[in-house]
Amino acid sequence: MNKNNNLWHVFIVLLTLSFASSVAQAEPSRDECLQRASTELFGVKLLCASRAELRAAMGKTKARVVREIDRTGSDVYQSGDYIVVVLFYHSDKFVGAKYTYKKSEKQPKYINLVKVLTRRYGEPKSSQGGVDDKSVSREWHTKDGASIKLYRQSNSGVINLAYFFSDRRKVMVQEQKAAQKR
Numbered sequence: 149m150n151k152n153n154n155l156w157h158v159f160i161v162l163l164t165l166s167f168a169s170s171v172a173q174a175e176p177s178r179d180e181c182l183q184r185a186s187t188e189l190f191g192v193k194l195l196c197a198s199r200a201e202l203r204a205a206m207g208k209t210k211a212r213v214v215r216e217i218d219r220t221g222s223d224v225y226q227s228g229d230y231i232v233v234v235l236f237y238h239s240d241k242f243v244g245a246k247y248t249y250k251k252s253e254k255q256p257k258y259i260n261l262v263k264v265l266t267r268r269y270g271e272p273k274s275s276q277g278g279v280d281d282k283s284v285s286r287e288w289h290t291k292d293g294a295s296i297k298l299y300r301q302s303n304s305g306v307i308n309l310a311y312f313f314s315d316r317r318k319v320m321v322q323e324q325k326a327a328q329k330r
Contacts, residue, residue: 189245198242210227230248232247233245249307249308269290269296285299295310296309
């Protein structure tokens with residue numbers, strides 16, 4: 149019996165070490181993360197961004213705080229012609245940001261955004277509609293796994309620009325669904 153207990157103990161230790169190793173591999177060090185990260189907003193590398201870092205960066209802009217509450221999943225800022233919503237999941241890591249640009253009669257805003265994003269991240273991976281169409285979208289995928297989607301809504305003319313990490317968004321949505329079931 150004692151021999152079985154010892155084998156069981158060895159098995160548990162090995163399983164624990166294996167789990168700890170896989171967690172360590174899943175979570176790179178801060179330096180490794182910063183080297184791998186390529187997508188930035190407000191001078192912050194999003195792959196490694198914490199809520200505190202993004203709040204500090206937003207504080208250096210002309211954006212006005214609409215809402216910053218730690219217990220919520222998002223912070224909201226407004227600046228001139230756009231609103232930024234930054235979403236997080238429980239471990240305080242960046243999940244996504246969405247800019248909503250108010251309707252503008254100026255066509256160049258969409259075109260300028262396409263040019264800026266293309267300079268930074270290369271040609272879009274997907275495109276729908278031409279810039280003169282009412283409904284149009286472009287999507288980029290970055291080296292560090294972020295997706296960037298720029299689209300203009302046909303009915304309102306509002307332009308949206310979203311940055312997000314699909315894997316983190318999936319985890320966040322799963323956690324929200326689980327919380328709703330409780």
